Amino acid sequence: MKTIPARHKGKRLAKTILVINGPNLNLLGTRETAIYGSQSLADVEAALGEEARARGLTVHCFQSNHEGALIDRIQAARSEGVDFIIINAAALTHTSIGLRDALAGVAIPYVEVHISNVHGREDFRHVSLLADRAVGTLVGLGTAGYRYALDFAANHTVAPAGGATVWLAAKSSA
Numbered sequence: 008m009k010t011i012p013a014r015h016k017g018k019r020l021a022k023t024i025l026v027i028n029g030p031n032l033n034l035l036g037t038r039e040t041a042i043y044g045s046q047s048l049a050d051v052e053a054a055l056g057e058e059a060r061a062r063g064l065t066v067h068c069f070q071s072n073h074e075g076a077l078i079d080r081i082q083a084a085r086s087e088g089v090d091f092i093i094i095n096a097a098a099l100t101h102t103s104i105g106l107r108d109a110l111a112g113v114a115i116p117y118v119e120v121h122i123s124n125v126h127g128r129e130d131f132r133h134v135s136l137l138a139d140r141a142v143g144t145l146v147g148l149g150t151a152g153y154r155y156a157l158d159f160a161a162n163h164t165v166a167p168a169g170g171a172t173v174w175l176a177a178k179s180s181a
């Protein structure tokens with residue numbers, strides 16, 4: 008049972024979480040396995056779904072190879088009441104002002120995930136157009152990064168009227 012400190016009164020924990028994966032992540036499990044591992048995207052999403060069910064969360068997963076489809080999905084999240092976004096924008100991380108603006112536009116807190124350690128790879132992967140506005144980033148932890156991000160999201164408080172969000176510092180009382 009989680010206790011919410013007094014300063015978070017009136018806020019609630021995030022319940023509905025959207026997991027977004029960008030271009031080529033549909034190839035997980037067969038794509039450059041030395042870098043991205045052998046788990047498929049279906050495996051990753053199934054594990055997140057199971058974890059979500061066990062915690063009483065709702066997780067929606069979406070993957071697309073198309074920038075516009077990803078932007079449309081992010082825009083739809085606001086009217087769906089999504090509390091938190093976990094996003095691996097893949098190559099679009101390094102190039103897409105459109106995705107950055109969509110995330111800023113819906114004002115839903117997000118964590119950026121990268122399976123590989125982008126900072127140990129080519130220079131062009133060191134730049135993220137999403138990172139400075141993210142609550143945080145998880146980089147280089149393999150596909151486990153998605154699970155850690157879900158754990159983080161589940162402990163994130165959101166204002167009831169869609170206002171500012173606050174990281175819940177004090178965790179479990181049990």
Ligand code: DQA
Pocket residue numbers: 030031032095096097098099100120121122123124125132
């Ligand atoms: C990636 C890293 C990106 O640079 C790359 O374009 C990807 C995957 C990762 O998860 O490590 O497609 O986002």
